Amino acid sequence: MIRTNHARTASIFIVLITTLLSCSKKDVTLTPADTTLSALDTDASGGITVTQHAAVPASWYKLELKLIKESAGFTPPVAARAIAYTGIALHEAVVNGNRYGHSLGGQLDALPRLPAPERYKKYDWAIAANSALAAIIRQLIPNASPTNAALITQLEAANLDTLRPGVSQEVVNRSVAYGQSIAAAVYQWSATDGGKDGYLNNFPDTYVPPAGPGLWIPTPPGFQRAMLPYWGNNRLLVRNCSPLTYLPHPPYSTDSTSAFGRSAWSLYQKSKTLTPTETNIALYWADGTGTFTPPGHLIGIAVQLADEQQLNLQETAALLARVGIGLNDAGIVCWKYKYRYNLLRPVTYIRNLIEPGWNSLIGTPPFPSYTSGHATFSSAAGHILAARFGQQFTFTDQQKVPDGFTARTFTRFTDMIDEAAVSRIYGGIHYDFDSENGKISGQDVARNVLSLQL
Template sequence: MKSYCLLSRFAGLFLLVSIVACKKNDTLLQSVPDASKNMVAGTLVSGGEVAVPVSWYALELKLIKETPGFSPPVAARAIAYTGVALREAVLGGMNGAPSLGGQLNGLGRLPAPERWKRYNWAIAANSAMAQIIKSLFANASVENLSLINQLESDNLQAYTDSCSPEVATRSISFGKSIATAIYQWSASDGGKDGYLNNFPTDYTPPVGPAYWVPTPPLFQRAMLPYWGKNRPMVKPTAADSAVIPHPAFSTDTFSTFYKAAYFVYQKGKTLTPEETLIARYWADGGGTFTPPGHLIALTTQLVTEQHLSLGQAATLFAQVGIGLNDAGILCWKYKYQYNLLRPVTYIRSHIDSSWSPLIGTPPFPSYTSGHATFTSAAGNILAARFGNGFVFTDKQKVPEGFSPRSFNSFTDMINEASISRVYGGIHYDFDSETGSLTGKGLAQRVLSLNY
């Protein structure tokens, strides 16, 4: 038996993996307690070929945390293109499943495997994911670029014993051809260089009592004000252009808007320990794997725990990624369509000038909630795969000192993540309610594609 291990201390990520391979598909995934014994409770789960994408998502989440400019929508975009490249790279091993080429917005026919030729789909997946991640994280540190190269080599070595050199070479070439095509498609979506310019200086927000202004403590410029103009992966519908107004802005103490702001204010003063924990658990702010990263990390956990095959995992990763990407685009479209002021601005101006939220307010408008939209899109896709009544435990925040958090359904998770932003003092309840609804609609459209 040959053993090839990638020991990676990916802070903020539960799935620290070691790949151990022998002939055929005798592969195991396990945590590495000696590399992170103060951070992670060790578990051992069987992996098979799915160890390849699991290892790549683990590294991608480290890259999201450590690469400049990977704010939540930018991170969601990278996760999505990674997932599409993965699925298309292993499609030939999925018993005639259809390609996403011709189904996704602007994506044409993709390279196909040679007929009557053998491929190793784990090797093809490894090659595709290595290349697409390297392309998407072009500004990664030298150290992290080295990790990409090392993981590609380790994964390749783990599977070369299971096929001939000719099959390995053919599989590598095919994976790279898929990654090249997917990256070329990605370059025309409007978000290619988003990581380089999260805060464009040419954007001037509208002025007025209901409009967003930079918020304390950093008072940053508006983040990604043009992101909503990007091309979504699923072709948009008329619903994406529909007006979904928030309650009319008002300072009248009897108005719906004032009552919503007052609820945030009062809740901030009376938070229970559990509500405080919920707000902090879902914060996933700057320097973390972001809300989209949290959700793809959870997906990775469920893929391994439920022993999905490589093809099943590739499809689920693609679906969740597409949902996250389009959630970021649609949510940011609404944010800058309405440009609604944040609760901290309203409360300090009209209720209590000394009030501060529990969680730092991010630098973009309030309506709709990104957390609610991201979590609803991903959660409803996961529910379609595992069942909404599926009981699970989210272990992704253990490295940050949180206890694992259990849910009786994906709806429970969506609701908790959504209300967490109200508890944190950075969203009105209608921000979260509308975000959850639009995220669910996106999930339904993602799931309506032919897989």
């Protein structure tokens, strides 16, 4: 039965992607089932217009988020890393199709000059993108199940079959080879960043957390070892960035009138008085184990907006590269904070000092509290999106509709950032200063990413 269901899912997936790309020179109208990245089997109604060129990366990000959800070890920072290198490979595969475009070679830390297309030879950039994305995703998620690995091969072939009409075989071959060469070069570079095998060892037994008042200890219910304690040592993608000042949290104190104590008590009291709206916000942004993770949620929004705004292939590639780079560096910066300060989680503080047996609304992740990953990720991505579309920009996040949530509409990207950040307070797993300072460091990351020339 499991094999039958997997085969059915694979068939549905390829049918959806073939439909997505079925008009090589025209726009096609798709329902959110075709464009929302959090699932493949929604029956939500409505339609948005998707340009053919933007549909090529959209199809691959849809599949990548499915693989992240279903492949072991792709925790949020690991997922952000995969998303980042996917966007870089996409951008580099098509940047030469834009006379005003700039390669990231020489701009990102230790990224050398990448393979260049042959002069005076013709390329089909959508075919090159398809080839590069297939190759890089296959390498970045090597532990995909056999069924999902087969989807990579099937999607690559389905896209190529749709894109090749009217293109000479010589150009097809040249474009495919070029995309593969870009993916190979990007992957070779990625392997030197310190995070290549993170998905294999999220909980290293070599790490012994420091002990003392106010310091992190494993939390209920799983009491797992610390997750990715060395991730903050990974290489940032954006080099020569402006200083990221380490913002200290309020000094740890058991005094309920201290700044720290007041924050803990505020969170505890909020947990007792959550409104239905606040509860929904906490659950909407949870994106925990078994989901496409917070970075996946945010790149999903970016792909959705690229589709809705009808960005062309190069514009889509530049946007997704920027957002992906921001998510990766946000994860590294946040995890550097987490293991620099090793702050205990609210559940530990509250159970020890306020109410034994207290539980948070959502599960507490197995790593220190300060700063908030959600706040850092959403701030980095949100400010990058605001730079592209404008701060006063109304959009509707459809990514969780397949999971039974109502789509959420925002009139500013800062509203999205603030809601994602406060969701972790409503969920009972972060102090308010975790979120506020996470937003600051995420904005710093975005500023550095926006200094790149794409």
